[in-house]
Amino acid sequence: MSANLAVLEVPSGDRIHDIVPALRRMLDGQGPPLLPVPAGDHREIRRLTDALHPGEPIADTVGLVVATSGTTGTPKGAQLTAPALRASGDATHERIGGTGSWLLALPAHHIAGLQVLLRSSLSGTEPVIMDVSEGFDPAALPAAVAAMRGPRRYSSMVPTQLIKTLDHPDALAALAELDAILLGGAATPEPVLRRARDAGVNVVRTYGMSETCGGCIYDGVSLTGVDVRIDADTRVWLGGSVLASGYRGLPDHPAFAEPGWFRTDDAGLVEDGVVRILGRLDEAISSGGLTVVPQVVEAVLIEHPAVREVAVIGLPDDRLGQQVAAVVVPENGTSPTLDELRVWTSSTLDATAAPRELHLVDALPLRGPGKIDRRALVTRFS
Structure with missing residues (x-):
């Protein structure tokens, strides 16, 4: 069976609430497969639609096609199923202490921002939205955190946001009120982690990518349902319930050549059961x-x-x-x-x-x- 891939224009600020119903329907298997694109960014929309062909048939098992260009700059579309997205959200909540309220402080058309919205849906809560269309402003954090409802409260951030927050005492204190901050997207400098944790912020370092529904290894330990292996060349391979079903229009892409596994471009090792990412092989x-x-x-x-x-x-x-x-x-x-x-x-x-x-x-x-x-x-x- 197939369906046509539909464009989902993702706005910024409070208007993000308008797309949550479509994401919920997708997560429940009731909506068309969606291609999230940044609303108003006509150049980026053209770039993504030219490469990923919305309006054309796609397997109806696919829920989201999330654009990822890696280091090449050429858009690829990771095909994520609703069961994979649910498995990711459920495993995340299991690891960090249960469902809760989520604060969105990231662009919502990338996988990390989308996951905040999807985890909110799985929790039965409404996300609190920070408008980051003009950049991340730590001064807005105290009011955003105060608007969240308990009993558990979470957010996702990237290291550059945490670095900025460290220079704003009120914003840092607001982050310390949350039960966990999932920090991913790039390596986090150890001094930044120490300063944040010394201030009482519960930072959970995450590793993953669009092809694994976002973060799938937390603080070096894989989530439930996630498989990890390191080959003889120190390359990291990922598999399990969160894995994408290949790339849109690229059925023979070598990253998915081995059934059930995704070949990353990262080098890593395992020490005492903890995965340590060394860096990108192609860098x-x-x-x-x-x-x-x-x-x-x-x-x-x-x-x-x-x-x-x-x-x-x-x-x-x-x-x-x-x-x-x-x-x-x-x-x-x-x-x-x-x-x-x-x-x-x-x-x-x-x-x-x-x-x-x-x-x-x-x-x-x-x-x-x-x-x-x-x-x-x-x-x-x-």
Whole structure:
């Protein structure tokens, strides 16, 4: 059986409540398969509709087609079934202590924002909405949290939002009132986690992607119904009840070539039953014949007292092939030097991982809901 894929224009602010009934019908298996797109963003709508073909037939087992471009920039549509979305929501509530009220502080056309709305539906609650169409404003958090009803209250955020919140005491105190903050979309610096947890915020680090209905590993432990394996090349494979049924229009895509499994582009390992993600395999830097994983270097550099945010990238080098470069947002009133950061890095990692270039910036470019846009940085500084 098949149905036609329908466009779901996702607005911002309180108007998001208007699309919740359509999502509930989809979750109950009563509505057409939906392609969420950002309302009013005509360029993005055209890009997504050109690639994902709404109005054309799709298996009626599909509930949502969620656009994901990974690092390639080419839209792919992860086909998510209602049972997979329900399994994800139920496993999340099981892990964090039960159903509850949810605060939406993310764009609602990405999987993390959609999941806030879907978990609200599974909880039988109405989501509280923050308008992030003009960016995330921590000053709005206290009123938003105060509007939530108990007994349990949750939200999802990306690391850049938490970093901003740390500088607003009232907003940080509001987050500490919630039972859990699911934090995903990008790696979270350890100093940020420590500051948030010291302030009483219950941060739950999540790992997953659109192809797994969002986060499927919480604090390194897979949710109920989620399968994880690491192959000989340290690549992470994911499977189980939350898995997408392939990509829209790409039945032979290699990421889904092995039935029941999704081949990620991430490297990882398992230590004492806990999954640790090392970084993306396709972002590794080859410098002088040696491989440097950017996220490993970032985890060391972020501990430097003058580093507020950091991205490590590979820049072209005639001798080495690529050289390691650090793009740093410094802490207020500081100006770290390349020599300082090289010494700092070399005390923990091999000398190959020490940056050979340093660029200080006011902010790091982002793509999607909160991932660092490394390609933009490479283009800018090459």
